[in-house]
Amino acid sequence: MxxxxxxxxxxxxxxxxxxxxxxxxxxxxxxxxxxxxxxxxxxxxxxxxxxxxxxxxxxxxxxxxxxxxxxxxxxxxxxxxxxxxxxxxxxxxxxxxxxxxxxxxxxxxxxxxxxxxxxxxxxxxxxxxxxxxxxxxxxxxxxxxxxxxxxxxxxxxxxxxxxxxxxxxxxxxxxxxxxxxxxxxxxxxxxxxxxxxxxxxxxxxxxxxxxxxxxxxxxxxxxxxxxxxxxxxxxxxxxxxxxxxxxxxxxxxxTKSYSPEYFLELIVKYKISMIFSSPVLVGALVDLPQCTQESLASIRILVITGGNATRSMQKRIRDKLTNGYLLNSYGTTEIGAISVNYSQEKAESVGRINIGSYVKVIDPVSGNLLGPNEKGEIWARVTGDWMGFYGNAAATAEMIDADGFINTGDIGYIDDECYMYLVDRSKDIMKYYNFHFSPTEIETTISLLPDVLDVCVFGVSDGNGMDLAAAAVVLKTGSTLTEDDIVKFVAEKNKVKHKQLNYGAFIVAEIARNVNSKVMRAEMKQICLNMESSKKRKI
The missing domain is CATH 3.40.50.12780 (ANL, N-terminal domain)
Incomplete structure (x- = not known):
């Protein structure tokens, strides 16, 4: 290509x-x-x-x-x-x-x-x-x-x-x-x-x-x-x-649910030659002891979608993918494929711009267009008009500029050789398998508990591209509510797995906020992980 x-x-x-x-x-x-x-x-x-x-x-x-x-x-x-x-x-x-x-x-x-x-x-x-x-x-x-x-x-x-x-x-x-x-x-x-x-x-x-x-x-x-x-x-x-x-x-x-064992069974049974999958699913697949070079011999093209595979994960995949190519791709629902990386040399990159695509990087503060190696918001468009959000002209107008470029919501940069890198998310987005979700949804559920005064939900990476939701919770004085009680309550209210506290809950004295009263998620995440580390050391 x-x-x-x-x-x-x-x-x-x-x-x-x-x-x-x-x-x-x-x-x-x-x-x-x-x-x-x-x-x-x-x-x-x-x-x-x-x-x-x-x-x-x-x-x-x-x-x-x-x-x-x-x-x-x-x-x-x-x-x-x-x-x-x-x-x-x-x-x-x-x-x-x-x-x-x-x-x-x-x-x-x-x-x-x-x-x-x-x-x-x-x-x-x-x-x-x-x-x-x-x-x-x-x-x-x-x-x-x-x-x-x-x-x-x-x-x-x-x-x-x-x-x-x-x-x-x-x-x-x-x-x-x-x-x-x-x-x-x-x-x-x-x-x-x-x-x-x-x-x-x-x-x-x-x-x-x-x-x-x-x-x-x-x-x-x-x-x-x-x-x-x-x-x-x-x-x-x-x-x-x-x-x-x-x-x-x-x-x-x-219609069967994913498991790495079932994934491997399908590949071997049907001699699958082209696969599109998230890094989480492929990572678990290649980590199976029974997943060998021979069992993946039929694969000619393996495209990573819905998340960026780390360098170590890509190496684990390529070590067993001896007859095919690994492509690391990046895109959004609104735009489709934006970039593809088929090279091992720049494994951290999501690749060069896809055919028929255009990208610009914008400083989120000044609105100025940026050049190579300058970090900013990634905006992209493809050949043909984007028709927007169905029945929602206001949301469409917020997403697209006068030149037809769409805001991806990601922060990144493009180097001197035109390889794109993603470094952060400009919005509070978490991902569990192929499902995206907002921490606000889980915070709303936790706030239904009468003993909860304040709450902050954040994601903890599992190392394979998934965000495991965790919650820092402030309780009323004298409350007997436990961390396990909070986890169980969320599981009962939110039946779908990606909207549950898959990493757990932490009871804290207060939620860190900035001068504008905005929750400081990154700081709360570090506080809670330090608490967890301290508990482990005591044990």
Whole structure:
């Protein structure tokens, strides 16, 4: 790939200009998908679902997509409508999404782990006219969407008396000649709506245009066996779905939860050749005693996403990845891929600017544009307009400047050889596996305890790219509340793992604040870690 980044010293912008595109962004991704599915050998395996023990051929994926498109058309749904999807990577998810795109319907995807209130609030914004969900989360989705009064179809784990997707997968007369609806709003028509990282409460809804989804991808080909644990609510999950459709090969999917042992089992069983995964998951994989060079011999491309792998982790991976390349990437939900590092020489870097991307570094105080080796806020844009947050013009305006650059929220710099480095986060963001969260959410939960006077939540790194939430808590005089009580209370209130106190709680005398009464998280973190260290020394 061409990562020939250039720095314009006059404009102070780094760029990697994209070549002419293979796919015309003015053509519907639904139409292109139908063409590419039709072009494959009909009995070739497009997708294998390990958990459901199913195989999906290209011809069957095409037929199912046409059936979904025809059903939506019969309901009168088109380019100004949205379909809601709350699902894991199941057998029928891909053809349902393609069917929506064929009819010009945008998909608003969510992870089934989302709480009922979050699903309700997000769907109140996008107002889907039809919803597809996994059976395991049907009751939650039904309760969250009562106000919409729209049909809900389960994709798997069906219930008696509940609509299931198979009911609409009916033969369509002349399906081999079925055509997609043309784009009503051009290349920038919204085709996917993905939740943001949700670092300040309920996630925002990021619009992904037809232009953004219909990308050229040169890392894959018809012989690739593709895998990621990421679901369609993340850029990685939906992008690899598109790669599978446009470039061919076989995509492995599963609804089973991650474990390093299961990850290795899948790689060996299916001879997976291309993987997109977070550093946490890959780090645990290569640290398994049974993970050897031989067991990873099938891998040709391993792309790190959703976090930066440390130098030591990269070395551990490369020591066992003898037949493939390790790529360390950086991007955001709003922008997509911003930079990629395929070099071992600058392992701390997130690489050079990705094809079709532009980056500038801004002093957060003065607003001045900075040059090489000067630290500031990273702003980026890609070819094609960013369509902003769905139904939230104010939040969109805060994120984007007049030139179309988006604030990533990260602090970093770019060196003399155009390699980018991230050094800090400009916002209070924590990450647990692929989920981002704000400390404020956990602080709000802890504050529900009557004995709590003050609280500060911070993250402690586990050394593999994950932030383990910890809380410093001030109690009322005479309170008998213990640190374990606080941890258990949060676990009971916040059912999702990433919003729990995975590092623990510390009872302190006061919370450190600056002159503006702002909590000093870094100082409180150090105070608590010193307390922990002192306890260990006494033991």
């Amino acid at each position: 061409n990562y020939d980044t250039k720095f314009d010293s006059e404009k102070r912008i780094w760029s990697n200009v994209a070549p002419d595109r293979l796919f015309n962004p003015d053509k519907s991704i639904g139409g292109v998908a139908l063409h590419m599915l039709r072009a494959q050998p009909p009995n070739a395996i497009c997708q294998i679902c390990d958990s459901e023990e199913t195989e999906l051929t290209y011809s069957k994926a095409y037929s199912y997509a046409v059936s979904v498109a025809a059903h939506l058309k019969g309901l009168g749904l088109g380019c100004d409508d949205v379909a809601g999807i709350v699902a894991y990577n199941t057998t029928l998810l891909m053809p349902v999404i393609v069917g929506c795109w064929v009819n010009g319907v945008a998909v608003n995807t969510m992870h089934p782990i989302y709480e009922e209130d979050v699903i309700r609030e997000l769907f109140q914004v996008t107002k889907p006219k039809i919803i597809f969900c996994d059976g395991v989360c049907y009751e939650k989705v039904r309760e969250a969407t009562k106000m919409l009064n729209v049909p809900i179809y389960t994709l798997c784990n069906h219930f008696d008396g509940v609509k299931k997707v198979e009911e609409i997968l009916l033969p369509v007369e002349g399906e081999s000649m079925y055509g997609a609806e043309p784009l009503k709003h051009g290349a920038n028509q919204t085709m996917a709506i993905l939740p943001s990282s949700g670092t300040t409460g309920v996630p925002k809804l990021v619009c992904n245009s037809n232009h953004k989804l219909l990308v050229d991808f040169c890392l894959s080909n018809g012989s690739s066996v593709i895998f990621t644990f990421a679901t369609a609510q993340w850029n990685t999950g939906i992008s690899l779905m598109v790669v599978n459709i446009l470039c061919g090969g076989t995509r492995i999917v599963t």
